[in-house]
Amino acid sequence: MIQIKESNVTIMVKNMDKSIQFYEQIGLTLKQRWDNHYAMLTAEGITIGLHPGGNDNAGSGTVSIGFMIDDINEAKLLLDDFSIPYKEDDGKSGHYLHFSDPDNSLLYFVVPKWLTWP
Helix, strand or coil: CCCCCCCCEEEEECCHHHHHHHHHHCCCEEEEEECCCEEEEEECCEEEEEEECCCCCCCCCCCEEEEECCCHHHHHHHHHHCCCCCEEEECCCEEEEEEECCCCCEEEEEEECCCCCC
8 A cells, every 4th residue: 555655735826936925925834946837835734836827727716725723813914914805704613714825726724613732
């Protein structure tokens, strides 16, 4: 049986520089970049790959990526600092801030109600 060592989610993007800047602004770190062919950004527990998708690509629209955090107000300040619009939702499973990347891929920060941080 194959042993998976690591995984990533790849997002098709229109502008590599703009997308890398966006993901760095929300807290990911650039791990590797191969010119404008591919880039990998990381945060604890996730690696996101960015791949050029052409100018007609409008983002996935059907996938969302969540980033679990412990301070919703800190996330609001971060998004406000970079003028990233968001929608707040205090749902049954957590307190959410829904937003999109430059290619309309759906993202969210959440303080989950089902987890307690160590």
